Amino acid sequence: MYIEYKxxxxxxxxxxxxxxxxxxxxxxxxxxxTTVDDYFGMDTWEKAESExxxxxxxxxxxxxxxxxxDVNLLCGGDLCNQITSTAYTxxxxxxxxxxxxxxCSTMAEGMITAACMIDGGFAxxxxxxxxxxxxxxxxxFRTPLDYGGKRTPTAQWTxxxxxxxxxxxxxxxxxITAAQxxxxxxxxxxxxxNMVDAMAPAAAQTIKEYLKNSxxxxxxxxxxxxxxxxxxxTKLLKELLEKEKITLNNHNDCGLMIFSQNQNVxxxxxxxxxxxxxxxxxxxxxxxxxxxxxxxxIATGALMSPATTMQGETIPCIAHLVNIxxxxxxxxx
Amino acid sequence: MYIEYKxxxxxxxxxxxxxxxxxxxxxxxxxxxTTVDDYFGMDTWEKAESExxxxxxxxxxxxxxxxxxDVNLLCGGDLCNQITSTAYTxxxxxxxxxxxxxxCSTMAEGMITAACMIDGGFAxxxxxxxxxxxxxxxxxFRTPLDYGGKRTPTAQWTxxxxxxxxxxxxxxxxxITAAQxxxxxxxxxxxxxNMVDAMAPAAAQTIKEYLKNSxxxxxxxxxxxxxxxxxxxTKLLKELLEKEKITLNNHNDCGLMIFSQNQNVxxxxxxxxxxxxxxxxxxxxxxxxxxxxxxxxIATGALMSPATTMQGETIPCIAHLVNIxxxxxxxxx
Numbered sequence: 001m002y003i004e005y006k007x008x009x010x011x012x013x014x015x016x017x018x019x020x021x022x023x024x025x026x027x028x029x030x031x032x033x034t035t036v037d038d039y040f041g042m043d044t045w046e047k048a049e050s051e052x053x054x055x056x057x058x059x060x061x062x063x064x065x066x067x068x069x070d071v072n073l074l075c076g077g078d079l080c081n082q083i084t085s086t087a088y089t090x091x092x093x094x095x096x097x098x099x100x101x102x103x104c105s106t107m108a109e110g111m112i113t114a115a116c117m118i119d120g121g122f123a124x125x126x127x128x129x130x131x132x133x134x135x136x137x138x139x140x141f142r143t144p145l146d147y148g149g150k151r152t153p154t155a156q157w158t159x160x161x162x163x164x165x166x167x168x169x170x171x172x173x174x175x176i177t178a179a180q181x182x183x184x185x186x187x188x189x190x191x192x193x194n195m196v197d198a199m200a201p202a203a204a205q206t207i208k209e210y211l212k213n214s215x216x217x218x219x220x221x222x223x224x225x226x227x228x229x230x231x232x233x234t235k236l237l238k239e240l241l242e243k244e245k246i247t248l249n250n251h252n253d254c255g256l257m258i259f260s261q262n263q264n265v266x267x268x269x270x271x272x273x274x275x276x277x278x279x280x281x282x283x284x285x286x287x288x289x290x291x292x293x294x295x296x297x298i299a300t301g302a303l304m305s306p307a308t309t310m311q312g313e314t315i316p317c318i319a320h321l322v323n324i325x326x327x328x329x330x331x332x333x
Numbered sequence: 334m335y336i337e338y339k340x341x342x343x344x345x346x347x348x349x350x351x352x353x354x355x356x357x358x359x360x361x362x363x364x365x366x367t368t369v370d371d372y373f374g375m376d377t378w379e380k381a382e383s384e385x386x387x388x389x390x391x392x393x394x395x396x397x398x399x400x401x402x403d404v405n406l407l408c409g410g411d412l413c414n415q416i417t418s419t420a421y422t423x424x425x426x427x428x429x430x431x432x433x434x435x436x437c438s439t440m441a442e443g444m445i446t447a448a449c450m451i452d453g454g455f456a457x458x459x460x461x462x463x464x465x466x467x468x469x470x471x472x473x474f475r476t477p478l479d480y481g482g483k484r485t486p487t488a489q490w491t492x493x494x495x496x497x498x499x500x501x502x503x504x505x506x507x508x509i510t511a512a513q514x515x516x517x518x519x520x521x522x523x524x525x526x527n528m529v530d531a532m533a534p535a536a537a538q539t540i541k542e543y544l545k546n547s548x549x550x551x552x553x554x555x556x557x558x559x560x561x562x563x564x565x566x567t568k569l570l571k572e573l574l575e576k577e578k579i580t581l582n583n584h585n586d587c588g589l590m591i592f593s594q595n596q597n598v599x600x601x602x603x604x605x606x607x608x609x610x611x612x613x614x615x616x617x618x619x620x621x622x623x624x625x626x627x628x629x630x631i632a633t634g635a636l637m638s639p640a641t642t643m644q645g646e647t648i649p650c651i652a653h654l655v656n657i658x659x660x661x662x663x664x665x666x
Contacts, residue, residue: 001455088636094516
């Protein structure tokens with residue numbers, strides 16, 4: 001479903017908190033906070049992920065100079081069963097809360113939903129948030145951490161990180177101006193260690209539908225950035241779009257930016273925290289600084305569960321897209 | 334967060350499919366379809382829940398006389414980890430899809446989100462959907478089905494059922510006119526067999542905030558109906574609201590309507606399919622027939638997971654509310 005917002009929905013503040021491995025990567029200095037202890041001082045990985053979210057929200061409120069009572073709504077989620085990381089964090093902040101789950105596309109889903117609530121006239125501001133934690137995700141979706149299983153070349157490393165953005169009706173500069181809500185695609189992939197073969201077609205479909213609906217071309221954008229397709233998925237995405245006569249010369253992937261090649265992450269990074277942190281820490285600040293002016297952010301989600309994987313099911317995927325414009329573009333609107 | 338829709342968002346069609354035990358209860362004749370086989374012809378409970386959803390959507394499309402390409406958006410979810418029942422159903426229909434998770438409050442969350450997408454001008458129509466299945470939920474949240482554990486007096490029976498509604502910009506008659514997006518409440522309850530002690534305070538908070546924001550009183554409504562508080566939770570909700578000088582004389586609970594007392598369901602029914610089916614099969618048709626004119630539907634969700642329960646965590650809860658008006662009320666607007 002194509003959305004053209006009536007007015008720009010401004011992204012006024014961003015915040016991010018990331019884990020130890022992320023603090024050793026190329027974006028180390030961009031996060032608001034990193035940790036040397038992936039437990040974040042807690043006694044379970046699940047509580048650690050909530051604590052990471054809590055710190056991220058506090059950075060956002062602090063940077064914005066507001067209190068928790070000033071927030072109209074939070075739209076967000078995470079990868080844990082029943083999105084408990086987010087639900088438990090919400091105890092502390094008591095924001096009106098719409099819990100979302102579309103796997104690693106949750107950050108884009110949150111941005112779209114929050115922007116609709118604002119542009120529709122229901123809220124003056126809303127936070128979009130997503131997180132993932134290597135230790136909650138890997139043991140839940142794949143194998144026990146202590147098992148030390150060999151990782152396949154197509155495997156991706158789940159980011160330990162939380163990113164959130166404050167969307168507002170009033171503002172100037174960077175803003176969400178359009179979006180495409182994705183549809184589920186399932187081409188029959190069954191390998192939970194190769195989710196990008198399943199996710200790339202969803203990204204291709206959403207990009208293609210968005211370009212058609214908006215009457216724009218791939219080359220109109222400074223950057224087309226996907227959430228976590230990694231090396232393998234990026235290659236496939238480009239091939240799929242070439243067949244539709246769409247050339248991605250200006251593509252990047254959050255899953256290829258957060259770690260360096262020598263960090264042993266195989267095909268790249270993944271997790272809803274991947275797109276969320278890279279957008280909050282790197283891309284959106286670049287837009288605020290005028291270094292990027294018109295981008296598409298496409299986050300892809302693989303919607304299987306450990307139960308469906310064990311039952312031999314295929315992996316349905318979805319991709320949501322937001323068009324974000326910088327100040328040179330939004331002041332024309 | 335209080336929402337007053339600019340125009341009524343019409344509920345033009347409803348559909349419901351329910352399981353065997355539900356087909357032996359007082360609402361047996363109200364569902365569009367019931368089954369004698371809770372597997373719905375599938376080989377796993379998870380596939381059964383997706384099949385039940387699929388049939389429910391087909392009833393909706395058939396009653397409405399439209400094809401799957403005519404649907405702008407689906408907002409919905411279920412209780413399975415990673416809301417897989419809904420994600421897998423979406424493969425068949427290819428609707429633009431926003432996956433939601435707020436446990437048993439998901440039907441109200443879906444109705445609110447879908448209504449915002451329509452009233453905000455982003456969609457002409459949208460389906461809100463939620464389901465639960467006794468066999469996917471009980472084994473996931475509590476004990477293996479074959480274990481045959483003794484049920485406590487506070488236990489509730491998870492409904493096997495799916496309900497969905499078509500919301501539209503154009504229409505007449507029954508419509509959503511206002512809503513309250515809930516905030517997480519956690520009073521420290523830890524017993525997964527007594528979730529209503531956790532959920533009732535969330536319902537009380539949302540009802541109290543809604544009445545204050547809307548400037549209305551409990552007695553202004555023909556019916557105030559909760560999703561699945563059951564007998565124990567209903568008693569607690571009334572006590573909590575009495576302390577706030579709010580008397581619920583016109584209250585009912587979907588969890589007390591779908592089964593009869595002799596069906597051995599202890600405190601009543603639960604699950605997001607409970608509120609969804611009772612609304613779709615019983616309450617909304619009564620509104621369409623002019624038997625009810627102004628109601629509040631409050632669905633409550635217990636946001637724990639099996640992992641957090643095992644980790645000794647408390648149960649955070651949330652309640653979302655929609656105000657639904659009948660034709661006598663909406664034609665005045």
